[in-house]
Amino acid sequence: EPEVTQTPSHQVTQMGQEVILRCVPISNHLYFYWYRQILGQKVEFLVSFYNNEISEKSEIFDDQFSVERPDGSNFTLKIRSTKLEDSAMYFCASKGQGLNTGELFFGEGSRLTVL
């Protein structure tokens, strides 16, 4: 069964460093998402991406964050100058075309720890 894969599964970084989280969405999907879950809290929407541009972003997704689809398979989230409060699980998701029902397929997540 096709699945969304994310790398790395866990990354530890020093405050102020740049981090890139990678995602390989399901191959024929066209909508891509990043979500964040701070430990013990709810899953928060960060950004959605379609047709090589951001279609929606939350207030969390400020200038510190950027997304890119550098090639036909990867979808990346870059966090510049990480802060302690960026420590969280980051989930990538993708969605196919067709009826826009919001059925997203999630990856297993990338845990980011900022020290």
Next chain:
Amino acid sequence: AQSVTQPDIHITVSEGASLELRCNYSYGATPYLFWYVQSPGQGLQLLLKYFSGDTLVQGIKGFEAEFKRSQSSFNLRKPSVHWSDAAEYFCAVFPQAGTALIFGKGTTLSVSS
């Protein structure tokens, strides 16, 4: 304001007892509705979804949910809980014509023996 609410932060149920987790939404038009489960340190697993039609939907692991338009609710149920059901449960909505799936704050389920 548009929102999805899970009123119960933490619920404890005895093994073998029935379970109901509540979810309410506040949107102009009925959104598409989902329940996800997350075991500690794990990812999000889709339990079930409601798009239209029969208001009682069946999911995996013996879960079901009932959509009630009059109450703007989509409550999750299971007739007999197993210890392995202990996890975090998230209700989520996708507004019609929306672009993002919005999650509730989650309900932690503990199962006692």
